[in-house]
Amino acid sequence: MKNRIRELRKGRKITQDDLAEAVGVTRQTIISLESGKYTASLQLAFKIANYFDATIEEIFIYEEDKND
Amino acid sequence: MTEYKKKLKNRLYLAVGYMLIGVVILCGGFILKTDNSFFAPFGAALIVCGAVRLIRYFRIARDEQTIRRQEIKETDERNLEIVSRARNMAFSLYIMLGGTAVIALQFANMQAESKMIAYSVCFFVFLYWICYMIVKRKI
Numbered sequence: 001m002k003n004r005i006r007e008l009r010k011g012r013k014i015t016q017d018d019l020a021e022a023v024g025v026t027r028q029t030i031i032s033l034e035s036g037k038y039t040a041s042l043q044l045a046f047k048i049a050n051y052f053d054a055t056i057e058e059i060f061i062y063e064e065d066k067n068d
Numbered sequence: 069m070t071e072y073k074k075k076l077k078n079r080l081y082l083a084v085g086y087m088l089i090g091v092v093i094l095c096g097g098f099i100l101k102t103d104n105s106f107f108a109p110f111g112a113a114l115i116v117c118g119a120v121r122l123i124r125y126f127r128i129a130r131d132e133q134t135i136r137r138q139e140i141k142e143t144d145e146r147n148l149e150i151v152s153r154a155r156n157m158a159f160s161l162y163i164m165l166g167g168t169a170v171i172a173l174q175f176a177n178m179q180a181e182s183k184m185i186a187y188s189v190c191f192f193v194f195l196y197w198i199c200y201m202i203v204k205r206k207i
Binding site: 020021024025026028029032038040041043044 | 140141143144145146147149
């Protein structure tokens with residue numbers, strides 16, 4: 001699962017700390033999300049989408065597993 | 069009052085409870101003139117444990133910002149995922165290492181120790197099965 005969090009965050013000049021505080025997670029979680037190491041839960045995905053005033057599909061890009 | 073603040077309050081009561089039980093055990097040991105090699109250290113440990121929790125509570129509850137920061141730290145979903153995965157890994161390792169130890173101890177002719185570990189592994193697997201049934205009903 002890829003995401004555009006870093007791109008949207010930098011576009012709006014928001015720090016990782018600000019985003020983390022707004023969606024109720026630690027900065028480390030935002031770092032992991034941006035680097036693709038961690039995939040957000042549905043609840044967190046909604047919170048992030050609401051924060052950026054976008055839809056989940058605009059932020060998170062689902063890539064089908066090659067094994068599927 | 070938010071859910072987290074209620075949780076914090078409960079932790080405060082728990083800390084005071086630990087200290088009170090510790091004092092009762094400590095004093096009880098002295099009053100009843102029993103062997104204090106158990107009661108005194110046990111009571112003192114409970115008092116220290118309660119005191120540490122109390123200090124921790126006051127450090128967190130001093131202002132709204134610290135409470136919010138601590139709440140985020142404790143409810144952070146990535147952190148909860150790490151805790152859950154680490155617990156899974158520890159459980160699997162325990163079963164594997166336990167199984168290996170049971171066989172190794174049999175070869176070393178340490179029947180009693182081998183049996184103890186085998187019982188412990190079986191108990192854990194049984195406990196897992198019960199927990200699986202409980203969680204299955206919930207979700």
